[in-house]
Amino acid sequence: EVQLVQSGAEVKKPGDSLKISCKGSGYSFTSNWIAWVRQMPGKGLEWMGIIYPGDSDTTYSPSFQGQVTISADKSISTAYLQWGSLKASDTAMYYCARRDCSGGSCYSDYWGQGTLVTVSS
């Protein structure tokens, strides 16, 4: 069974650093892209970026370029999203999602359960 399991909720202060994780299982982790998606409280979904764990090829949304770092450790089937200095506006739910392709179509078929990040002084 394919699963993406994310790390637990975090409460941080402005200026703190943070790294959250997304562990894949039940499939070949190096064969599928993993995306990160932000959902601010009461708002819609925003794509942040995507990584191919096989070679760590990464693409960022222009809105998030330079604001976060996406990485992966294929030896432990885990993708990461990290911040160097959090702001209150980073308060949100963060999801990882697997990208799969079939018959020429691509989509996000499996999602993590989400990691709630709260940034407050």
Add this chain to the structure above:
Amino acid sequence: EIVLTQSPGTLSLSPGERATLSCRASQSISSAYLAWYQQKPGQAPRLLIYGASSRATGIPDRFSGSVSGTDFTLTISRLEPEDFAVYYCQQSGTSWTFGQGTKVEIK
């Protein structure tokens, strides 16, 4: 950047009624990379439709997708109580973008 505009913002319907949700792309996109997701409160999004019109595994056939040019449509033929949720379209061709969502609420 490709912008996806969903309409209406909110759809108020009763169980058993038909729901028609729209997603318009700001420029031509490949249907292969257009998907629809359902999100319920406190849950992660769930894939419903990919390739504009193919149902994902386990999705009931009351859900269907279609396309005409840059206009994509998700139709729920007869609303069940569990279908009241927020629906997002997404394109993953050139970069990725999501529409702003349509909330289907009980009238």
